[in-house]
Amino acid sequence: MKDEVVLEMKNVNKTFPGVKALTDVSFKLRKGEVNALMGENGAGKSTLIKVLTGVKDYEMDSGEVRIEGNPVVIKSPQDAQRKGISTVYQEVNLCSNLTVAENLYADREPMKFGLIDWKTMNRKSQELLSSLDINIDVTKVLSNYSIAMQQMVAIARAVDMDCKVLILDEPTSSLDDQEVEKLFMLMERLKKQGVGIVFVTHFLEQVYRIAEHITVLRNGTLVGEYETKNLPRVDLVAKMMGKSFDDLAEIKSEGGSTKKDEVILEAKGLGHKGTIKPFDLVLHKGEVIGLAGLLGSGRSELVRSIYGADKADEGELDFKGKKLLIGAPIDAIKNGMAYLPEDRKEEGIIADLSVRENIIIALQARRGMFKLISRKEQEEFADKYIKEIQIKTASRETPIKQLSGGNQQKVIIARWLLTNPDFLILDEPTRGIDVGTKTEIQKLVLKLASDGMTVMFISSEIEEMIRTCSRMLIMRDGRKVGELGEQEIDQMNIMKAIAGGNE
Amino acid sequence: MKKFKDIDTNKFLLAITIVMFFVMYIAGMIIFNKQGFAKPQVFLNLFVNNAGLIVIATSMTMVMIIGGIDISVGSLVAMDCMILGDLMMNKNWGAWASMLFVLFIGIIYGSVQGFLISYLNIQPFIITLAGMFFGRGMTAVISTQMISITNETFSAIAQKKITIPLFGTMNKHGKMMYPFIYPSVIIALVILVVMFVVLKYTKFGRSIYAIGGNEQSAMLMGLNVKKTKFFVYVLDGFLASIGGILFCMNTMAGFVEQAKGFEMDAIAGAVIGGTLLTGGVGNVFGSLFGCMIRGTIESFISFQGTLSSWWVRITIALLLTFFIVLQSIFQKVKAKN
């Protein structure tokens, strides 16, 4: 019984134009177990799940899916549900304007005389939830309940639709400890009923509490499947972070950022409710500070609160010796900060505008509407950076959306370099771009620092942080949990700090 | 007893509307007591004068619940009235045949708009704006002159008094006068109840709420989003034509300028009655109260006597703004929690 495989994916391949998203990935889930699917950004977790649940445009190129040994083809998420695979997302995929009962029985409502039988529906819902030990009023509108409760309702719906495989996609990201505990109790109960659970999360703590197996993906390939009890935390982090084998070893000696004493930024008790707990921070001129932590650890949230992208709601900030009140990003820009956001597509590029316009927009915003940068100057600026950081584009008038990811990222870096900032924040600047461009960006960071710029660098790749950073801050669960000086920065120390715990 | 924090904001909005209606009506009875505002007939006239609007606001509520909007209804009503007039008066059609034809036109109108909105995924605003201009223009194509309807059958249906043997009053000649309504009121109320049942007790109705709440989720739950949207607009066209016929029974005429701004009255009725502009929430009985508030304002202005009738429109616009702002504030508060 324990070893009965309920779901098996074999040698799954998936290519998007220009990107190989999954290469020969295999995955196995046994009845009544929790298998944690882990990996950093771009590892291929979400692609794998989308392929499995038949999301549009995610049909696999090759490979095989078997449910209880029988090969199946899954055409759509609905089809997946019919075949026994249900998914509960972090953003609850229910209708929060309907009652709990309706959400449980939407599209399969009990009918009487051709009309919906609300009484039966409510009674059955109440029974279903009580059987799972969830005690809420099913006649109330779903939005009255917390996200945690809504997720449990979603799980209950899945269970009632006879699911054999339950995929929980980062269900705990926005839950507090108590809520997580409740969710785990529900998961234990489902395990006993023989449901196989795929658990996607970034929280190591939780994985070690509930999962029997851990499957690690990296860069679209399978690193391996391990028994939780035989895999120490540090090993897990190492497997997730991996080691880049690109030949970059010489960079550091070349640039070698040295710490200077002049303080440029000091944060005292800065925080943003719900995302980042109050933190203190001191940065010096000309240093490269790495911000390490797993996805969801608060590393992006920390820099966003400094830059004013999410306005800090407590604490204070001194920048260049002056107390700063940042209400919106423009205040940060005017004082010499720059921020390359994590989500290039949603928050970085202005898709339909040309490379030239994308480069000058921040400087233009800083100068103000009436001090237009002349066309000639704009072209000079654009040409300068296209040459200097080697942006590959047909012309400076090409819409940025036609460039490759790496070149789009370079355009955004150019946009900020043009404003000549004292403090540059780079949030995952090298994600999803080719090795060559990665190296270029790393070199650029070191050069900027040696010219006196302070750079904050966030990356999921430990190797590149080790090479570029002179100091590292470690984040975990929305908290700044540690700091490593230049001498302490090495793979082992970082992973230990990120993993936490006692191992 | 529910605790205050348990009351959900949508019900709270609706409660404001109902209280507002009664406060306004009672205020009217006090201010215009001499002119006879307190008479039961004045109350019934709220229904008599607004039968068409009630049906259209009901339909608008449905469209807004699914997250859409329809600003073509005013023009469609004008076109319906004109077609009725033209068929009965110039083409010698029978009353019933003319009415059936108008209902058919409504379905066609709804189908075209529904197809463009759901299957071509074009903003409902643009499409129904075009629909609004098309309808008004077609009305003028049929006739730029006013057509008065004197068809006997139609008049008989329109003006059949149904007395209510309660709250009678003596008139000057010592005759007992009972308050009355017309068949149009009964039709409007029947449609209101039917739509309530459809929205609350059928899969179609619940799909409308689900789609308005979260289209993505609705699709994952296995609902057919495009088809449901399409049929909502078809039904909307049909109901708007019923509204048009009831409206015509009130005016007994067709002319180009008729029912101008009707779309805003219907939208205001729905929004004041607690329908969210963002979709997913709404109740046809709330919209009934929305319409009655509009009716009450209209009565105020006619009882007052000296104010221009334009004040009705301006007051409604202000009220609509007030409720929109209220919704917006509630949503911001909710998002913060």
Next chain:
Amino acid sequence: MNNKGFSLKDLTKKRLFMPIACLVVVLLINLIKTPDFFNISINNGVLYGYIIDVINRGSELAILAIGMTLVASSSGGTDISVGAIAAVAAAVITNILSGGTDSVSEFHAPLAVAILAGLLVAVLCGMWNGFLVASLKIQPMVATLILYTAGRGIAQLITRGQITYIRVDAYKVIGSQFGHNPVPAPIYVAIFMIVVAALFLKYTAFGLYVQTVGINAKAARLVGLNPVKIQFLCYMICGLMAGIAGVIYSSRIYSCDANNIGLNVEMDAILAVALGGNSLAGGKFSLPGSLIGAYTIQALTTSLYAMGVSSDQLPVYKAIVVVIIVSLQSPELYKLIKHHKKTGAEKKNLIKEAVQS
């Protein structure tokens, strides 16, 4: 088959292709149906002829199109209250000039003061729309629907339900001609506004800001722009343009008819923007496109008049044009056609197989 679709797509990608093509088609049809369409003569010292009429009558529309273009680009919505705002502005101006009576033969207040007041009220209307859309995040069409319906009511209240006549020659200038200059004055006003707008867009970063906000408001905020302020400004400018159009409308008839000034013009302005190759869902815009679009629409209107269509019936044709344009802009249409072709081909294959077996 495939090849043709591709080249058509390439051609239509050129920004000004659509408006120019439409303008040419409209003019060609006229050349055939109404040959005297292109005749120009001088009557009573004014240029006269259909084509002059198009340029003259198109003045207000061109001015409105400037505002509508900005609104559509920055907020992905349209302002349907422009006609009503024009009426309000005209009502304010005539009411100040007439001092509250229905017909006057001399000004009761300086003309400049009256016009400034009218424009100020129009700007306030625009700010109201901007507040609802940019600050309260209400869908643009619902927000502007409020003034669309209430605006004419307000105008009626200002004119007390009367048509106010200003029988003073100085008031007729803007709507007729400057001195003995044969070119109608509205054309000069339109050219002036277009030049001002073009210079403003050329020498400030406003156009870039508007497009950035329209394409990606989140990114716009992170590069230091204030999307709320920029959208608000667009609606304000749109209000001002509506006010200027209102001045011309009113001067043409030296009166204010609150019910009819700028009637149905919102549809024309939206059409001009869409026809100009601008997406009504926001983003990049082309002012020349919108302007060509505006004159194309006016040419269409004038041609329909020339063919004997009454003004009440015009909206029918324009509604059809709108539906065609937005349908062509819809990516879903091409998916549907593709799907249809595919299933058609599959059926053919099935038949083939059946025949072969």
